[in-house]
Amino acid sequence: MGQRGFATRQLHECPRGAAPTARATPIYLTAGFEFDEYGQAAAHFGQGEGYAYTRIGNPTIEAAEHTLASLEDGSQALLLASGQAATSVALLALLEAGQHIVSSTHIYEGTRALLNDNLTRLGIETTYVDAIEDTDAWEAAIRPETRALFAESISNATNRLIDIAAVADVAHRHGIPLVIDNTFATPYLLRPIEHGADVVVHSASKFLAGHGSVLGGAIVDSGTFDAERSGALFPHLVAPGRNGTPSLAERTGGDARIAYARESVAPRFGPTPSPLNAFLIGQGIETLSIRVERQSENALAVAQWLAGRPEIASVDYVGLPGHRDHRLAAAYLPDGYGSVFTFTVHGGAEAAQRLVEGLEVFTHMTHLGDVRSLILHPASTSHVGLGSDERLALGVEPGTLRVSIGIEDVEDLIGDLAAALAVAVDVDIAVIA
Ligand SMILES: Cc1ncc(COP(=O)(O)O)c(C=O)c1O
Known part of the structure; x- marks a missing residue:
């Protein structure tokens, strides 16, 4: 055959197939994968073998999942397009209409909106526990139709910690899982599964990716679903598959929860991450420990400095001895207290605005973990x-x-705050007020 036409060549004159072994994870930025042999297509659709379509599986996405499952001491991980997608998919894999969640009050506002607005419309209700240190309060909120307890390891805004082991015991007495959003702590500082949590969710957009360039989310499962103990509560995990094929629990054992999320929730609702984002998240994870260690050191130094300033009314950082959950931090955060915290300036909203406008090193934006x-x-x-x-x-x-404290030289962060505070807060008025 002679030379093919221009349009054909612009599509097909590109080598395919075996690549040299790249040391960095290759980016499989492709919607789908060629079936090398005719029978592979049927094997994929029948038994789930090999790769076919990126919404179902992709080696770059799986590489990041593999690392994350290991770092969280979990069994498997599922990478998703955002943290919101991770929380949504994790909960939709556990709950159906008519069922109920018990959640800590101290959670990210996007999660609260998901629970209050979206899941409510799907017939799933939430009861909030404010006194999260009180295991009796968790116990009292559980109903026969409760199918998950939910909390953040370090909470957004006020830095509340939860006694994961104690709340996990409450959940397990009822045969239901404890789901922990571990975004703020990251697996470097805290691994909820080691303390008894069953499912971990992350906004990978934050510390895991680390550079503020991509969105992503992840679910990590402990792999301890017990079909005998909890099968009656989660019939979708133990019911036979189509045409009498084995149930998820029979096929995947303790991984039935995440298998359901991977096979039946994520690909249907469709929040698949881009393989390029998966690569960037995987690359971010490679330096997670170094960044989070430095961020925690910097945050502690900044929090201690702020706590001693007359312009500051209070500092809510769990690393400071005065924080109400500092005692729990000794057990749960031995390697650092994280990077995100709040502080309150004297002089109210106007002083806060002047402070933000006076800062030069800090960036004014809605993000964290950068x-x-x-x-x-x-x-x-x-x-x-x-x-x-x-x-x-x-x-x-x-x-x-x-x-959200970064990895800059800490003297520059403190210097920036000192200069801006001097302009923003009139100490004489503030102290009288
Ligand atoms: C604790 C926590 N969980 C989940 C999310 C949602 O993550 P994403 O923005 O990646 O959807 C956020 C976002 O700020 C968060 O702070």
């Missing part, structure tokens, strides 16, 4: 949808600011 230091005014942004009483109950006052 290598750069970031600052945000929650009362007028992330928590604006709440009433002022609700905000106050969550520790968000008019003068409260949330910082």
Whole structure:
């Protein structure tokens, strides 16, 4: 055959197949995969063998999942397009209409909106526990139709910790899983599964990716689903498959929860991450320990400095001895207290605005877990949808600011805050007020 036409060559004149062994994870930025032999197509659709379509499986995505499962001491991980997708898929894999979640009050506002607005419309209700240190309060909120307990390892805004082992015991007495959002702690500082949690979710957009360039999310499962003990509560995990094929629990054992999320929730609702984002998340994870160690050291130094300043009314950092959960931190955060915390300036919202406008090293934005230091005014942004009483109950006052401390030289961070505070807060007026 002579030379093919221009349009054909622009599509097909590109070598395919075996590549040299790249040391960095190759980016399989492809919607689908060629079936090398005719029978592979049927083997994929029949038995799930090999790769066919990126929404079902992709080697770059699986590489990041593999690392994350190992770092969280889990059995398997599932990477998704965002942290919101991870929480949604994790909960939709456990709950159906008519069922119920018990959640900590101290959670990310996006998660609260998911529970209150979206899951409610699907017939799934949530009861909140405010006194999260009180295991009796968790116990009392559980109903016969409860199918998950939910909390954050370090909570967004006020840095509350939860006694994961104690709350996991409550959940397990009822045969239901404890789901922990571990975004703030990262597996470097805290591995919830080691303390008894069953499912971990992450916004990978934050510390895991680490550089503020991509969105991603992940679910990690402990792999301890017990079909005998909990099968009656989760019939979708133990029911026979189509045409009498084995159930998920028979096929995957303790991994039935995450297998259901991978096979029946994520590909149907469709929040598949881009393989390029999966690569960037995987690359971010390679330096996670170094970044989080430095961020935690910097955050502690900044929090201690702020706590000694006359312009500051309070600092909510679990690393400080005065924080109400500092005692728990000794057990749960031996390697550092994380990078995100809030502090409140004297002088209310106006002083907070002047401070943010006076900063040069900190970036004013709604994000966290970045290598750069970031600052945000929650009362007028992330928590604006709440009433002022609700905000106050969550520790968000008019003068409260949330910082996510980066890996800069800490002297520059403190210098930046000192210069901006000097302009923002009139100490004489503030102290009288
Ligand atoms: C604790 C926590 N969980 C989940 C999310 C949602 O993650 P994403 O923005 O990646 O959807 C966030 C986002 O800020 C968060 O702070």
